[in-house]
Amino acid sequence: MSSAPSVGRPRSGARRLPTGTARDEILDAAAELFAERGYAATSTRMIAEMVGVRQASLYYHFKTKEQILAELLESTVRPSLEYAAELSGQGLGPAEALHALVVYDVGVLLGARWNVGILYALPEIATEPFARFRAEREQLRLAYRRLVAADRPGTSEVTGDLVFGLVESVIGMRRDLPSLPPRAELQSSVAAAALRLAGLG
């Protein structure tokens, strides 16, 4: 219990995260509840209780439940989007760049403590608080389309969309399968599959 939260009474339970701030712990508890119980069935009171803070403390960090979900969803796409931007300056060939992005993106989706990507399908995502998440996810889709199409004018946009869908299918695998291959192995398998799909294999 080295770093107490800046707001609210000391929490009664054990720390959820070894080095997390109160804000990180709220996000982590919300991710667990949203993914396991469902978004509609989770209240900010439940999240506060799980972390062991008062609701007022939670509101200090997040004004609404939507804001928590938006931040969690953005964390599933923003790192890969930033990585795609980095890659584009490195002068890699299309196959090499696509492989690197898929490995990274699958790592992000599998590496999060909770499988937040399953919440992409919530009808709420179409509303205003999720506009930034939607825009960032579309940018990531465009990055895939560009990499897949690179130097091959005949390539259809659909192929890029299918590679994007293939990468996100690890969210469903993580939800549905009793066990997954080791993460590095699955990252390689999906990247190799993406190259074959794109005709860059």
Added chain:
Amino acid sequence: MSSAPSVGRPRSGARRLPTGTARDEILDAAAELFAERGYAATSTRMIAEMVGVRQASLYYHFKTKEQILAELLESTVRPSLEYAAELSGQGLGPAEALHALVVYDVGVLLGARWNVGILYALPEIATEPFARFRAEREQLRLAYRRLVAADRPGTSEVTGDLVFGLVESVIGMRRDLPSLPPRAELQSSVAAAALRLAGLG
């Protein structure tokens, strides 16, 4: 208004489906509400009101909201599962059979009036009323694994799972993209992509 529902008062609104029974219209209204508003936010009363029948009539056909969702979800996998069984007796080569199943399955997912597949991610799906849906979807996954692995002992199960994920990614495309290519074109694109992914191209 040729076929009145067998139970309940005559509906006030226009028919939802030109040739539907009351049961079909309940399923159709529920699919629209679940997909557009969300499952948790939809009550059986709303479904009955949308169809224009009393709740008692709805309960005559479906005992619970879960039962309606289960039937809708099963309708997204059972036709493809039955088609996979038919295919297996036709002596097709692995590439031909995989191509046919993908075309059929994508047709089922895109052809339904509402994009019910987005509900696969609901946490409720892990509960008992959805055991049959889960079992049928797993059987369909196994059909893909078998077709992808056919006659090639070295092929990993993961490749079959990725083809399955690729096919289901049309659910996300239908949800996220402002417009899709014509259905037949998308069926062909996904089938060709699946063959390349599987190394059967």
